[in-house]
Amino acid sequence: MSAAVIQAKALGLRYPGGREALTGLDFSVDPGEMLFVTGRSGAGKSTLVKLLACLILPSRGQLSVLDQEPARLKRRQRPLLRRRIGLVFQDHRLLPTLSVAENVALPLRVIGSTEAEIGKRVRAALDLVGLAGRERALPATLSGGEQQRVGIARAMVHRPPLLLADEPTGNLDPQLALEIMAVFARLGSHGTTVLIASHDLFMIRQLQKRVLVLDDGRLIDDFRPASDGDEGLADNAAADRSAPVHVPDPEPSS
Amino acid sequence: MSTTDNGWTAAGKTRRARPPRPWQRWRRRHRQALAHAGRRLRERPGAHVFALALLTVAVLAVFLLWLGLHQFQHLGRPLDQARTLSLFLDPQLDEAAAAVLADELAADPRVAVVEAISPEQGLAELSLIRADQGVFEALPDNPLPWVLAVDPVDRGAATDLAEAWRQRPQVEYLADEGEWHDRAAAVLAIARAVALLIAGLVGLASLLLVATAVRTIRVEGREERALQRVFGATEADLRRPYLYLGLLYGLLAGLLAMLLAGALLLALQPALAGLAAAFDLSLSRHDLPWMMLPAMPLLAGLAAVAGAWLGCRFEPDLEAAQ
Numbered sequence: 001m002s003a004a005v006i007q008a009k010a011l012g013l014r015y016p017g018g019r020e021a022l023t024g025l026d027f028s029v030d031p032g033e034m035l036f037v038t039g040r041s042g043a044g045k046s047t048l049v050k051l052l053a054c055l056i057l058p059s060r061g062q063l064s065v066l067d068q069e070p071a072r073l074k075r076r077q078r079p080l081l082r083r084r085i086g087l088v089f090q091d092h093r094l095l096p097t098l099s100v101a102e103n104v105a106l107p108l109r110v111i112g113s114t115e116a117e118i119g120k121r122v123r124a125a126l127d128l129v130g131l132a133g134r135e136r137a138l139p140a141t142l143s144g145g146e147q148q149r150v151g152i153a154r155a156m157v158h159r160p161p162l163l164l165a166d167e168p169t170g171n172l173d174p175q176l177a178l179e180i181m182a183v184f185a186r187l188g189s190h191g192t193t194v195l196i197a198s199h200d201l202f203m204i205r206q207l208q209k210r211v212l213v214l215d216d217g218r219l220i221d222d223f224r225p226a227s228d229g230d231e232g233l234a235d236n237a238a239a240d241r242s243a244p245v246h247v248p249d250p251e252p253s254s
Numbered sequence: 255m256s257t258t259d260n261g262w263t264a265a266g267k268t269r270r271a272r273p274p275r276p277w278q279r280w281r282r283r284h285r286q287a288l289a290h291a292g293r294r295l296r297e298r299p300g301a302h303v304f305a306l307a308l309l310t311v312a313v314l315a316v317f318l319l320w321l322g323l324h325q326f327q328h329l330g331r332p333l334d335q336a337r338t339l340s341l342f343l344d345p346q347l348d349e350a351a352a353a354v355l356a357d358e359l360a361a362d363p364r365v366a367v368v369e370a371i372s373p374e375q376g377l378a379e380l381s382l383i384r385a386d387q388g389v390f391e392a393l394p395d396n397p398l399p400w401v402l403a404v405d406p407v408d409r410g411a412a413t414d415l416a417e418a419w420r421q422r423p424q425v426e427y428l429a430d431e432g433e434w435h436d437r438a439a440a441v442l443a444i445a446r447a448v449a450l451l452i453a454g455l456v457g458l459a460s461l462l463l464v465a466t467a468v469r470t471i472r473v474e475g476r477e478e479r480a481l482q483r484v485f486g487a488t489e490a491d492l493r494r495p496y497l498y499l500g501l502l503y504g505l506l507a508g509l510l511a512m513l514l515a516g517a518l519l520l521a522l523q524p525a526l527a528g529l530a531a532a533f534d535l536s537l538s539r540h541d542l543p544w545m546m547l548p549a550m551p552l553l554a555g556l557a558a559v560a561g562a563w564l565g566c567r568f569e570p571d572l573e574a575a576q
């Protein structure tokens with residue numbers, strides 16, 4: 001089997017109504033890579049994230065995620081694969097009645113971690129996203145950016161080798177969005193493979209990472225920059241979360 | 255680079271703890287599910303009190319119906335066994351003729367016991383039963399004939415013997431106690447069937463009650479379960495806390511019903527003993543089904559788990575919901 005974390009060959013998905021959501025996607029993602037999937041609304045970004053998160057199954061082609069083919073797995077085996085994938089939602093999807101720590105602990109409870117382990121890992125995850133000390137806060141008392149960081153902490157608290165994010169900065173202002181991206185970049189530097197679906201071209205240009213461009217369910221470009229350009233962002237601005245992040249004027253989108 | 259774990263912590267990479275063994279993980283999951291269920295009951299007792307009360311009543315009703323069946327069987331046992339044929343002989347027959355006939359009947363292998371009752375004995379028995387004894391004293395002479403009380407070896411033989419003996423010229427009238435025994439047994443059989451049916455229906459209703467309660471409780475946790483599915487929870491993982499909730503429901507209701515049933519048995523014991531005495535039976539405290547009481551919480555717990563399982567069904571799983 002391939003060493004790639006994600007491998008798609010002629011991947012396609014047709015919805016029950018007959019609409020083609022994705023057609024003939026061919027790409028692979030290496031371990032530790034950070035990349036973006038972009039495209040206009042309806043291009044198939046969210047559908048691709050759902051496929052990669054094993055929330056839906058492809059109707060054509062081959063898809064391998066973390067050395068397993070979801071379509072070949074039995075129904076009761078797919079949840080076990082999902083435990084190795086972190087997922088960040090655009091709308092955070094935090095449970096309003098649970099505290100920040102309880103929200104972040106959810107994946108650990110799913111895998112049956114001990115209370116001691118849960119406490120330790122939740123603290124570490126919140127520290128990594130800059131929310132140490134906010135364990136007992138309720139989501140409603142947090143800002144949008146903080147809520148998204150809780151969502152990220154929850155997605156990676158169980159240390160999944162693959163982290164998927166669907167429009168994680170969609171509702172955030174540019175400064176907060178850059179902070180969130182810095183968190184992702186820091187995770188990538190720890191060896192986590194990070195795939196982010198976003199239509200925010202400004203953000204994508206800032207980070208100078210590999211970009212898969214979708215249009216009408218087809219992969220029309222697989223752009224790889226000459227060199228990764230986010231180190232400065234990850235190491236400087238976001239590593240020091242209290243430091244202001246310089247946000248250049250957005251370029252006109254193409 | 256490994257694709258299984260990236261090993262980060264806030265302070266950097268650290269020593270990896272030994273992973274728990276499968277049975278330890280299994281035990282922890284069940285402990286967590288039980289704790290989750292217990293927490294639900296503790297946090298909002300008001301939300302569960304009516305369902306628990308209803309379930310207690312249902313369990314108690316099933317027990318009382320079962321108790322009724324048990325007592326029917328206890329009281330009906332002699333009906334299955336006793337069947338005496340009473341042969342009222344021709345009043346002209348004297349003691350010698352009655353004795354000859356008694357010996358003849360006793361020789362039949364289908365006959366267990368023959369007892370000859372003289373007219374004097376019969377009158378004496380009647381005098382004991384009737385309060386107005388003056389009636390018998392006023393009679394010029396004893397009008398009663400000799401009576402042979404015959405116990406056949408079994409009920410089947412009794413019917414054949416009664417049929418044959420009715421034709422004998424010495425027998426003026428043959429009274430077959432078995433006929434009313436059969437009627438009573440038929441009535442008891444219907445009562446048993448009805449009690450069993452009602453017990454079954456009440457049992458089913460209690461099961462559906464738990465299913466409904468669990469389903470209602472699950473509505474508020476729908477979003478949480480959807481997230482847990484995304485993070486890799488299996489349907490069994492999501493069902494487990496609710497099965498434990500059902501188990502706790504059943505155990506609690508069964509325990510309450512057990513206490514109530516114990517008190518009821520103590521209160522009813524004199525009345526049941528009186529009823530038993532009317533059937534020439536003795537009913538001591540030991541004849542009551544005390545051993546059934548501890549089984550009530552266990553049986554109610556198992557039934558409630560089945561109800562909870564039913565309440566967890568029919569929720570679309572993750573792939574179906576997308």
